[in-house]
Amino acid sequence: MNERLLADAVLVLHGLFILFAIAGGALVWRWPRLAWLHLPAVAWAAWVAWTGSECPLTPLENELRLAAGQAGYSGGFIDHYLLGTVYPDGLTRGAQILSGTFVAVLNLGVYALLLRRLRLRGSRSRA
Numbered sequence: 001m002n003e004r005l006l007a008d009a010v011l012v013l014h015g016l017f018i019l020f021a022i023a024g025g026a027l028v029w030r031w032p033r034l035a036w037l038h039l040p041a042v043a044w045a046a047w048v049a050w051t052g053s054e055c056p057l058t059p060l061e062n063e064l065r066l067a068a069g070q071a072g073y074s075g076g077f078i079d080h081y082l083l084g085t086v087y088p089d090g091l092t093r094g095a096q097i098l099s100g101t102f103v104a105v106l107n108l109g110v111y112a113l114l115l116r117r118l119r120l121r122g123s124r125s126r127a
Contacts, residue, residue: 049100
């Protein structure tokens with residue numbers, strides 16, 4: 001298969017993963033069993049941001065782009081594709097930690113509300 005198409009597919013997958021990690025709690029409200037996928041995604045996204053690690057999808061995309069004769073990029077996915085708009089000067093360590101904290105706190109709040117809703121529903125059914 002064409003390496004450029006594979007690199008683009010990895011790019012889309014990476015973007016969808018980030019979106020799922022940030023906003024997947026909304027899907028869990030509709031389908032609670034999805035939490036089994038969403039919670040590890042949140043943990044992974046927060047850990048990568050907090051530790052400054054590189055997601056394995058970034059080097060995979062770069063390798064595929066190089067194999068297709070395109071230029072790879074340095075830094076991570078967010079730095080390359082999103083920070084030019086959000087953080088013009090580049091990703092600082094503090095901003096990276098803040099983004100991981102945002103993902104974790106946002107989803108903690110969503111799950112706290114979801115657990116409250118489930119408890120209320122359970123107490124109503126027992127009454």
